[in-house]
Amino acid sequence: MKALVYKSTGSWYIVKNSFGKQYNARIKGVLKIDGITSTNPIAVGDEVIIEIENEIENTATIIEVCTRKNYVARQSPHNKRQHHIIASNLAQSLLFATITNPVTSTGFIDRFLCSCEMFHIPAVIVFNKSDLYKEKDVEKFEQLKNIYTTVGYKVILTSLINGNGIEEIKNILSNKTTLLSGHSGVGKSSFLNIVFPELNLRTQEVSSWSGKGLHTTTFAEMFDIKDEGRIIDTPGIRELGLTGITKQELSGYFPEIKAEISHCKFNNCMHINEPACAVKNALQQGKIFEERYINYLKILDTIKDNNY
Ligand SMILES: Nc1nc2c(ncn2[C@@H]2O[C@H](COP(=O)(O)OP(=O)(O)OP(=O)(O)O)[C@@H](O)[C@H]2O)c(=O)[nH]1
Ligand SMILES: [Mg+2]
Ligand SMILES: [Zn+2]
Numbered sequence: 001m002k003a004l005v006y007k008s009t010g011s012w013y014i015v016k017n018s019f020g021k022q023y024n025a026r027i028k029g030v031l032k033i034d035g036i037t038s039t040n041p042i043a044v045g046d047e048v049i050i051e052i053e054n055e056i057e058n059t060a061t062i063i064e065v066c067t068r069k070n071y072v073a074r075q076s077p078h079n080k081r082q083h084h085i086i087a088s089n090l091a092q093s094l095l096f097a098t099i100t101n102p103v104t105s106t107g108f109i110d111r112f113l114c115s116c117e118m119f120h121i122p123a124v125i126v127f128n129k130s131d132l133y134k135e136k137d138v139e140k141f142e143q144l145k146n147i148y149t150t151v152g153y154k155v156i157l158t159s160l161i162n163g164n165g166i167e168e169i170k171n172i173l174s175n176k177t178t179l180l181s182g183h184s185g186v187g188k189s190s191f192l193n194i195v196f197p198e199l200n201l202r203t204q205e206v207s208s209w210s211g212k213g214l215h216t217t218t219f220a221e222m223f224d225i226k227d228e229g230r231i232i233d234t235p236g237i238r239e240l241g242l243t244g245i246t247k248q249e250l251s252g253y254f255p256e257i258k259a260e261i262s263h264c265k266f267n268n269c270m271h272i273n274e275p276a277c278a279v280k281n282a283l284q285q286g287k288i289f290e291e292r293y294i295n296y297l298k299i300l301d302t303i304k305d306n307n308y
Pocket of ligand 2: 188189190202203217233234235236
């Protein structure tokens with residue numbers, strides 16, 4: 001019987017079959033998975049085949065994971081050589097970012113966008129907590145909005161306090177599975193509670209001493225929302241190390257850099273300081289934003305050759 005994974009704690013899973021019946025499931029034996037070494041063999045959003053153990057106690061065994069259409073993954077914080085799949089089979093992702101309290105860097109945003117580009121998952125950047133923005137923060141927001149909309153991403157400014165932008169997000173959630181991601185404390189679960197009060201998720205104030213948040217949400221979990229939509233709340237990510245990517249591929253995950261690479265003199269150009277590099281030319285002409293290019297170089301530097 002086919003089922004969809006709604007929650008994973010690492011040792012057991014909540015899955016739902018096509019009739020909406022929920023089971024507590026475990027893995028038995030060794031699962032065959034498509035060649036990747038990941039710290040979590042089964043992720044939220046996975047389609048799995050289950051065998052019912054006990055229909056009254058609602059327990060089941062997962063015997064197979066179906067091929068993933070796509071997924072967003074990161075380096076495991078414990079072992080850089082391993083992937084951790086954040087969620088799979090996604091139609092879009094919402095990156096929750098904040099200019100303040102906590103600060104989300106463009107380095108983090110760009111790494112997240114790359115991990116979505118790897119599977120052509122459309123990403124929307126949500127700048128939340130706009131009620132806290134001072135004049136300088138608003139300027140910063142405008143600058144980032146200009147960068148990200150120019151390179152092709154949708155940017156939405158929101159506040160859960162005054163309700164700004166919330167309807168706009170609501171309108172893009174129907175009929176699809178959406179991943180919510182971002183640092184801890186940016187308001188992912190609070191957003192879900194406001195839009196879908198029945199979920200009643202735990203949220204917590206950002207710890208003032210570190211400004212980093214305390215990881216209130218500890219496991220990724222998917223929820224059914226109205227109009228056949230599904231949304232996945234995830235624990236905050238502190239750092240997002242890209243995984244499953246080669247140096248040569250990276251430029252393909254920056255849409256504005258990708259648009260130039262066919263004009264570079266050398267087809268293995270890395271766009272660092274090679275002669276007749278179309279990317280460097282575009283940078284000098286202001287067609288590529290310096291901040292994005294610098295982040296490209298920084299990410300390039302973190303990728304080891306043959307880093308698969
Ligand atoms: N001022 C203000 N505070 C907000 C806003 N949105 C969320 N918060 C607050 O931010 C804090 C953190 O919110 P959470 O929803 O727990 O954050 P989270 O992203 O789910 O965090 P993790 O689960 O740790 O990843 C809470 O105290 C919220 O009330 C907003 O728009 N404005
Ligand atoms: Mg949360
Ligand atoms: Zn080049």
